[in-house]
Amino acid sequence: MCAASRTRGESDKGELRRQQVLEAATECFRREGFHGSSIARISQAAGMSPGHIYHYFANKEAIVEAIAEREEHDIAELLRKLEQDREGGGLVDMLTRQTAEIVERNTDPAYAGLMLELAAEAARNPAVRKILQRSEREIGGQFFRLVQRVGAPAALDDAELQMRLQMIALMFNGLTLRMLNDPDFDLDAAARLINGIIRFLLEEAPPR
Amino acid sequence: MCAASRTRGESDKGELRRQQVLEAATECFRREGFHGSSIARISQAAGMSPGHIYHYFANKEAIVEAIAEREEHDIAELLRKLEQDREGGGLVDMLTRQTAEIVERNTDPAYAGLMLELAAEAARNPAVRKILQRSEREIGGQFFRLVQRVGAPAALDDAELQMRLQMIALMFNGLTLRMLNDPDFDLDAAARLINGIIRFLLEEAPPR
Amino acid sequence: MCAASRTRGESDKGELRRQQVLEAATECFRREGFHGSSIARISQAAGMSPGHIYHYFANKEAIVEAIAEREEHDIAELLRKLEQDREGGGLVDMLTRQTAEIVERNTDPAYAGLMLELAAEAARNPAVRKILQRSEREIGGQFFRLVQRVGAPAALDDAELQMRLQMIALMFNGLTLRMLNDPDFDLDAAARLINGIIRFLLEEAPPR
Amino acid sequence: MCAASRTRGESDKGELRRQQVLEAATECFRREGFHGSSIARISQAAGMSPGHIYHYFANKEAIVEAIAEREEHDIAELLRKLEQDREGGGLVDMLTRQTAEIVERNTDPAYAGLMLELAAEAARNPAVRKILQRSEREIGGQFFRLVQRVGAPAALDDAELQMRLQMIALMFNGLTLRMLNDPDFDLDAAARLINGIIRFLLEEAPPR
DNA sequence: CATGAATGAGTTTTCATTCAT
């Protein structure tokens, strides 16, 4: 028991420190961007020496990758919750009930900053791009299966359904950029229109 | 020969050199990002010495700002063309005819790279953010007036029309992020669905 | 079981661990040089933690010194074998019989790497230089006595004999550098000429 | 004239600065070795900022390479002088006249330190090894042609002659290591024996 | 005896910026 708790305690501490780094880095990246956040600053924010960062991450890029992975887990968990929190109604009802929350999340400046930072990095850095793409595939698949479980529209074949789900995701992606470029953007009106489009895509629009 | 032409000639040449720098920097930023593009490299691409860059720009950030401003002009010009290339049909026909081209443009990796770079920079650099927002406002207004000239749907008041036009822009913004995260994203299918949504927004969706 | 064997056992194990470090370090130094071999890597190769290295050695330099000392023992043992493996013939015959083997040893890249590393270190580190010089004196003396036992040329006084033996050693030293600088160096031809020179030095060359 | 001298002056100044770096680095490497000499120290010794070193050399290794190349030029020039300073006598006389000087040079601690440093680096660093090998080939060829011009022994074919010349070089190489390991090594006696061996190799030893 | 987390100074290298020419 003692040995077990000791081992547990140690690995927990290590994991804790690692998470400290990730949280500090996330915060730094949000505020200053990847290239604006030096390891020195991150280490300071994480409460450890610069050299010790390299105990947990091979290099700065590995921190980026870990953050990207964490982001994936966060969204995956969101999806899992989405399925559990069913309050009745069809697929579209279930989806549109979440819209306001997702709109809020995707237009939160902190989230937007990190997301754009990740995207800009991915546009140039193949390693980060790979991670984001894998992450996106994972989430997309999860979303697709969730929709099938809840009840996909009969008129749409798999490929077409997947495409339309991607269009929904696309709108939420666009939201982040739009909010940045137009601070007066009306989020409630946007949520209403997005819901209209979701309904249109999954119920009204012709299959092809 | 006379003083006027001399001055004109000099400032023209100066402006030309300035544009050289901007073009070189745009290309560098696309390929390597802001932080990956050193003044040395930009000056080399622009065909001048590093020191001379500072004759035209106060510092590196000023180049970024100038590029952000230039981007506005590019899109404004695109809109002007859009109006001229009218081949008949109503508003929706006119818009949907351009979709394929805009999809292509917004998913071009070079354009995407620069755009995301600018967006990420704007997310934390207020000066750049201001420029992008002013630019966006300008373009949004131009688009709005164009639509009104061509013939806006009678059922929509100004605010609602503007909102729906922004939703269209939002989709094109989202496209850039989506393409980055999913290299297999089907652009043709996306264009088709986008056109369906444009029609839905401007013709079918209830005014409120 | 009794106190003595316990003590013995412990120190034996300690000595074993110490030797593990030396062997691991020797291998690392051969491959990467002193400065290219971190304590972390050495400790890994030795199968122990970095911190524990300092249980056996005061610091990194002490490892270098211990290796230099070990090198002496190796060569001394070689000399001892040389005397035992006598197959008849005079001094020159005995020596020239070993030439091919020594040539091979001294041109082995692994050996050469370590030897040059030690020599370069000795050139600026007095502690290492002392060790190498003491070691060399020891080996030189052993070699001298061996030759006297086997039968030194009558025409040469002690000083002259010693000088000529040093010339033989010098040639083997030079071999290491030559091989490094000329990868096509013909080792067989070199061995033949070296044997010619050994015979010349010990039989033909005038005493003064 | 003005332009020419200006250009000349400028390029001269650049070359001068470059040589300053090389001299400073050579001195540092001698005293502290490659890995013991930081760019900061070298730049200090060269009287310029650390960053400016990189105006003249791509990286630290490039300095090593330039030093190795310089060493080659030095020896090549030595060979050229050797041929011009002919005072009569045959090949062996010409060579043996230089022995004392070469012995002195090769046992000079400063020279020895740098040479061993280069050799140790070459043993691990392929780029440096290449340079040393090319340099050695160049010098070897020059030496060979010089000997042929002066008059090579008729009994030796080209391959055998080359081999024997390499043996002479080998002895001088060995001298450097021997001097390091034996501070009491008798240089005059060594020079005498080396000359005996040179005569033996080029006049007495049987061709095969 | 043994671990490995932790440090912090040190390494090479880059780069925006300045300035004499």
Next chain:
DNA sequence: CATGAATGAAAACTCATTCAT
């Protein structure tokens, strides 16, 4: 208007060494 030498303060990363456990 134009150059490019020069700076010096970063940056990312490494590593010998210490020490609590």
